Amino acid sequence: MSVVVLLLITGLGLGALYFLAASGLSLIYGLMRVLNFAHGAFLTLGGYLGYKVASAFGPDSRTWPVFLLSLVVGAAGGAAFAALVELVLIRRLYEREIEQVLVTVGIGLAAVALVVGIWGADARPYPAPAWMSQVTGVLGAQVPNSRFVCILAAVLVFVLLNLLLGKTRYGLIIRAGVENRAMVAALGIDVRKSFTAVFVLGGALAGLGGVLAGLYNASLSPGGGDSLLIFAFIVVVIGGLGSIRGAAIAAVVVALLQQFANYYATSGVGDLMVVLALAVVLLVRPAGLFGRSVRIA
Amino acid sequence: MTVLSVHDLDAWIGSHQILHGVGFDVGDGVTAVLGRNGVGKTTTLRALLGLVRRKGEVRLAGDRIDELPTHAVVTRGIGYVPENREVFGSLTVAENLTLAARTPNPDLDVVHQLFPELRERAKQAAGTLSGGQQQMVALARALINDNTLLLIDEPTKGLAPRIVSEVTAALRVAATRTPILLVEQDLAVVESLADDVVVIADGRVAHRGPAKDFLADRAAVLSLLGVGTREVATS
Numbered sequence: 001m002s003v004v005v006l007l008l009i010t011g012l013g014l015g016a017l018y019f020l021a022a023s024g025l026s027l028i029y030g031l032m033r034v035l036n037f038a039h040g041a042f043l044t045l046g047g048y049l050g051y052k053v054a055s056a057f058g059p060d061s062r063t064w065p066v067f068l069l070s071l072v073v074g075a076a077g078g079a080a081f082a083a084l085v086e087l088v089l090i091r092r093l094y095e096r097e098i099e100q101v102l103v104t105v106g107i108g109l110a111a112v113a114l115v116v117g118i119w120g121a122d123a124r125p126y127p128a129p130a131w132m133s134q135v136t137g138v139l140g141a142q143v144p145n146s147r148f149v150c151i152l153a154a155v156l157v158f159v160l161l162n163l164l165l166g167k168t169r170y171g172l173i174i175r176a177g178v179e180n181r182a183m184v185a186a187l188g189i190d191v192r193k194s195f196t197a198v199f200v201l202g203g204a205l206a207g208l209g210g211v212l213a214g215l216y217n218a219s220l221s222p223g224g225g226d227s228l229l230i231f232a233f234i235v236v237v238i239g240g241l242g243s244i245r246g247a248a249i250a251a252v253v254v255a256l257l258q259q260f261a262n263y264y265a266t267s268g269v270g271d272l273m274v275v276l277a278l279a280v281v282l283l284v285r286p287a288g289l290f291g292r293s294v295r296i297a
Numbered sequence: 298m299t300v301l302s303v304h305d306l307d308a309w310i311g312s313h314q315i316l317h318g319v320g321f322d323v324g325d326g327v328t329a330v331l332g333r334n335g336v337g338k339t340t341t342l343r344a345l346l347g348l349v350r351r352k353g354e355v356r357l358a359g360d361r362i363d364e365l366p367t368h369a370v371v372t373r374g375i376g377y378v379p380e381n382r383e384v385f386g387s388l389t390v391a392e393n394l395t396l397a398a399r400t401p402n403p404d405l406d407v408v409h410q411l412f413p414e415l416r417e418r419a420k421q422a423a424g425t426l427s428g429g430q431q432q433m434v435a436l437a438r439a440l441i442n443d444n445t446l447l448l449i450d451e452p453t454k455g456l457a458p459r460i461v462s463e464v465t466a467a468l469r470v471a472a473t474r475t476p477i478l479l480v481e482q483d484l485a486v487v488e489s490l491a492d493d494v495v496v497i498a499d500g501r502v503a504h505r506g507p508a509k510d511f512l513a514d515r516a517a518v519l520s521l522l523g524v525g526t527r528e529v530a531t532s
Contacts, residue, residue, distance in 0.1 A: 172396050176385045182348055183383045187397045187438065188371035 002140035007259045009138060013147030013216055015255030016154030020209030021232035022239070022247040023161060024202025030178035030242020032195050035097065037104040038085055039206055039232065041111030042078040044225030046207020047214045048115055050074030054127045061127035071153075071211050078207020079200045086199040094192075108226060115222040123221040126214035133218065146215045153212055154248075157205060161244050174198060178242035231258075234274055238281045240291025250289060253277070299324055300446050300476045301345070306353035306363075308337070308344035315340040317500045319353070323446065326492035327468070327477045329508060331484075333523050337500040338480045339380050342448045345478075346370050346377060358445050372399060376439030376475070380450040382431045386424025390415055390434055393423050397438035407474075408437040411467040429460035436464070440471055447471065450480045465489060484524065488512055496521045 025039050050070035054061045085107060093099045132149065135142040165171035177184045177191050184191050206225075213228060214220040235254050239246025257277060258270030281288060301323040308316040315337045321328075330338045344351040347367040355363040362370045371377065385393055394408065394415075409416045412433040418426065423434050432452060439447050452468065453461045465486050471477065472490065481487050487494070491508035496517075503521055504511060511517060518524060 169395070172388065172392055176388060176396055179385050179387060180383055182367075183379065183385070184396070185367040186346060186348065186371060186377045186379065188368050188399050188442075189396070190366075190368045 002142075003263070005139045005141035006143060007263055008256070009141070009143045009147050009151075011256040011259035012252060013150040013255075014259065015252040016150040017209055017213050017216055017228060018231050018235050018255055019154045019248050019251035020157060020205050020212065021228050022235035022251055023157065023244055024205040025229075025232050026236045026239065026242055026244065026247045027174065027178075027198050028202045029236065031174055031181070031191075031198050032090075032094070033097070033181075034090055034094075034100050034199075035104070036199075036202070037101060037229070038107035038111070039104075039202065040225035040227075040229035041108045042082055042203045042206035042225070043210040043213065043228055044111055044115055044222060045081050045210070046074040046078035046203075047210030047220050047224065048119060049077035049207070050211035051119075051124060051126060051214060051220055062129050064129050066127075067129050067132075071208060074211035075204040075208040078210065079204035082203020082206070083196065083200045085203075086196050090199065091192075091195075094195075108229075112222045112226065119222070121222060123219040125219050126217075128215050128218075132215060146218070150212050150216050153208065154251075157208070158244070158248050165244065170194070170197070231274065234278050236288075238278060238288055240288030243288070243290035246288055246290030300358060301478065302354075302356045303345070304354040306341075306344060306351060306355065308340050308349050308351040310340065310349055315349075315500050316344060316351075319497070319500070319502055321495045321502055321505050323476055323478050324493070325476050327472045327479050327490045328493045328495060329487045329491035330478065330480045330495050330497060331487065331522060332497035332503075333521075336497045338497055339450055340500075341497065342377070342450050342478065342480060345448060346375065374443075374445030376442055376444040376447045378435045378439045378447070378449040378452060380454065380480070382428075382435040384423040384426075384431045384434045384438075386422065388423055389420050390423055390426070391419040393434050394437055394441055397441055399442045403441040404443065405441065408441055411440065411470060412437055429456050429463070432456060432460070432464060433467075436467060436471075444475050447475050447477045449477055451482060452479075453481065453483050453486055461486065484512065484518075484522070 021039065021043060025036060028034055028036050050073050053073045054066050054070040057066045060066055089103050090100065093103060132146045134145055136145055165175055173184060173189055173194050177194060181191055209228070210225060213224055231254060235247055235250045238254065239250030254274050254277070257273050261273040262270035299322045304320045306316055306319040307314060319341060330341055332338050340349060343349045345355055347365065347370050351363065353363060354361065357373055357375065360373065362373055388396065414430060415433055415437055418430065423431060426434065436452065452464050456464065461483065468477065468490055479491065487508065493506065494508045494511045495502060496504040496511065498521055504517060
């Protein structure tokens with residue numbers, strides 16, 4: 001029982017990271033039709049910026065205020081980098097899918113090289129409050145506290161995103177734009193203004209995810225963002241492009257599948273199971289669990 | 298009074314040119330765009346809005362709009378009801394209308410007078426409505442604003458006869474407030490609504506003039522639309 005509980009809560013923590021990475025990715029593709037392979041770079045840079053700020057406090061780096069500051073800096077860093085990418089590069093490449101893929105893959109590679117150049121290729125221990133590395137007993141399982149923080153952050157983001165999408169005019173434009181972008185423009189709304197904002201929002205969530213990934217793994221590595229990105233793409237496809245609810249559910253399903261399969265079969269089988277789940281969803285429900293068929297032009 | 302004037306309008310879908318030098322004026326009342334399937338009627342409306350690549354001169358109330366992006370054309374005072382409705386299925390009826398409203402106080406009274414059903418179904422997802430109800434939402438999105446011109450594309454397509462009558466009556470009321478450029482295949486609807494017609498053949502204007510005169514000309518109707526006048530009266 002305790003093993004199941006441990007796998008469950010750890011899986012939910014991992015799912016929280018997948019959700020933070022996938023929700024922005026899903027909105028970006030859903031609204032803008034941009035397959036953003038640079039999203040892993042947002043995660044990595046956000047994580048390292050949070051690390052840099054926390055480390056600057058020296059002996060005080062493991063306090064709660066510094067940790068909260070690192071979360072804010074990570075999110076702001078991800079957002080700023082995303083804004084730069086959208087304004088300087090992506091804006092010129094709308095409707096040009098091949099170029100978008102090439103450019104965003106290039107940004108991803110360049111960002112990893114940049115991080116290696118500045119901080120080195122080795123993983124760096126992430127400074128966090130001592131409580132994070134302690135455990136809490138839940139039904140006999142000793143669960144690392146960092147898992148609860150990741151889950152709490154993802155739940156908060158989920159609630160805030162739903163409020164944004166469901167209760168604001170801006171959210172209405174995003175939801176409608178995901179469905180039929182041309183018709184939103186035909187109602188007199190400048191959809192492109194929303195593009196930058198969605199890209200920045202996705203970058204902020206990725207940056208936040210980058211810091212929390214450092215917390216979850218207790219360390220940061222230059223390739224960490226790209227590792228998460230692969231599963232985030234799978235989550236987006238399984239959940240349905242543009243669906244936050246779909247991303248949340250798919251993130252949990254993918255992470256739990258991975259955790260349980262890796263534990264009860266052998267390490268690595270979890271990844272295989274996730275790919276099989278992706279294949280099944282694509283065959284049975286190509287638009288994803290909560291996806292809608294979309295009209296692009 | 299001329300609301301819209303179009304001169305030498307070309308339009309493309311991808312690399313394929315659909316319209317060749319189309320020109321016409323739209324005044325008060327209803328101007329119907331007629332033609333056989335695939336001649337460029339829908340493309341004409343989409344070109345006016347900038348939804349397809351176009352070249353030529355388009356003036357709305359005297360101002361050039363042919364170089365503006367779609368959203369800017371619409372905010373100059375054009376309401377658009379697309380072919381196949383294109384309501385946002387995951388949004389409720391109320392959300393569809395809220396999104397379409399360009400002012401903080403849109404004219405919901407007119408919409409609810411014309412389509413009282415929409416008030417009752419305000420919280421229903423538009424994707425779960427019948428075709429007729431979706432058409433009401435699509436029309437309501439255009440009528441909710443104070444427009445200079447309405448572009449309405451095949452509003453009766455695929456609807457039951459009772460709903461066709463309802464939609465036709467709503468368009469008649471709407472036309473008393475705002476000029477309409479209407480693409481319509483149902484000639485009975487055209488006969489009951491249109492003041493003028495623009496007939497398109499092979500992407501070019503083949504005829505323009507009063508609707509009554511055109512529909513009375515059996516040979517012209519047969520030649521340009523491929524239907525006889527008996528069908529006009531009964532369709």
